[in-house]
Amino acid sequence: MTILQVDALKVDRSGISIIRNAALTAQSGEISVLLGSNGAGKTTLLESLSGIIPAKNGAITLDGQQLSKLWPGARAKAGISHVEQGRTVFSEMTTEENLKVALAPGADLNEAYDLFPELLQRRTVKAGMLSGGEQQMVVIARSIVNRPKVMMIDEMSSGLAPIIVSRLMTAVRKLADQGMAIILVEQFASLALAIGNRAYVLRRGEVVYDGACAKLAKDPALMHRLYLGERAKM
Ligand SMILES: Nc1ncnc2c1ncn2[C@@H]1O[C@H](COP(=O)(O)OP(=O)(O)OP(=O)(O)O)[C@@H](O)[C@H]1O
Ligand SMILES: [Mg+2]
Numbered sequence: 001m002t003i004l005q006v007d008a009l010k011v012d013r014s015g016i017s018i019i020r021n022a023a024l025t026a027q028s029g030e031i032s033v034l035l036g037s038n039g040a041g042k043t044t045l046l047e048s049l050s051g052i053i054p055a056k057n058g059a060i061t062l063d064g065q066q067l068s069k070l071w072p073g074a075r076a077k078a079g080i081s082h083v084e085q086g087r088t089v090f091s092e093m094t095t096e097e098n099l100k101v102a103l104a105p106g107a108d109l110n111e112a113y114d115l116f117p118e119l120l121q122r123r124t125v126k127a128g129m130l131s132g133g134e135q136q137m138v139v140i141a142r143s144i145v146n147r148p149k150v151m152m153i154d155e156m157s158s159g160l161a162p163i164i165v166s167r168l169m170t171a172v173r174k175l176a177d178q179g180m181a182i183i184l185v186e187q188f189a190s191l192a193l194a195i196g197n198r199a200y201v202l203r204r205g206e207v208v209y210d211g212a213c214a215k216l217a218k219d220p221a222l223m224h225r226l227y228l229g230e231r232a233k234m
Helices: 041-050 072-078 095-100 110-115 117-121 132-144 162-177 189-193 211-217 220-228
Strands: 002-013 015-027 031-033 055-064 080-083 152-153 181-185 199-205 206-212
Touching: 002 181, 015 031, 015 041, 015 110, 015 181, 015 199, 031 041, 031 162, 041 072, 041 080, 041 152, 041 181, 072 080, 080 220, 095 132, 095 189, 110 117, 110 132, 110 162, 117 132, 132 152, 132 162, 162 181, 162 189, 181 206, 189 211, 199 211, 199 220, 206 211, 206 220, 211 220
Parallel strands: 031 181, 031 199, 080 152, 152 181
Antiparallel strands: 002 015, 002 055, 199 206
């Protein structure tokens, strides 16, 4: 089921057109992988969906509700969560305090700890003392405690060891299998395509591929052309 629909999205930064007419959807139970070279506009796209920066034009519809005019907190409440690039934890607070920061009344940490039992063992440790992988678990766990319908994760794997990346990918796949819609921005394209359903390639702010992850995964030449310039026939 399509839970998030984005149409004709345009976003400017400092007067420059960064996202030009992008369209994408996210489905419950699926992972949409968003790829593209450095500066393609992946982060800008996610930031405009969560409301960190305003869109110049376009419709963002979450489960039938128009998000475009809402401020970021209201979008989060409507069910879209954003794990931002950079993995920011409150380092002087414990793991558990970090998870409780945005906890809505009536919500609990059970699902977060089910997903990452590692964090339960580290619940009283200051987040600044955690490894990079554990900190990434904290920011992902923090973003699911209020049961979002859509979770967007920006550059989950950067700087992490392959074994940790694979642990995180498994967790993200599990969230999707439980019904969440995920939008995953990833530099490690092959790993993301292996767990993802639908892929989008962004090039200079335009979607130049919208199709199955499997098709892209088995065609490195197509991927190469998309990154370098050619638009796929869609
Ligand atoms: N605050 C800003 N003001 C002006 N331009 C910006 C700003 N942030 C990013 N840009 C520009 O917007 C374009 C898209 O950047 P963005 O960070 O969205 O790309 P990205 O695909 O996420 O790249 P990366 O893979 O490096 O994270 C780039 O040309 C960048 O220089
Ligand atoms: Mg980015």
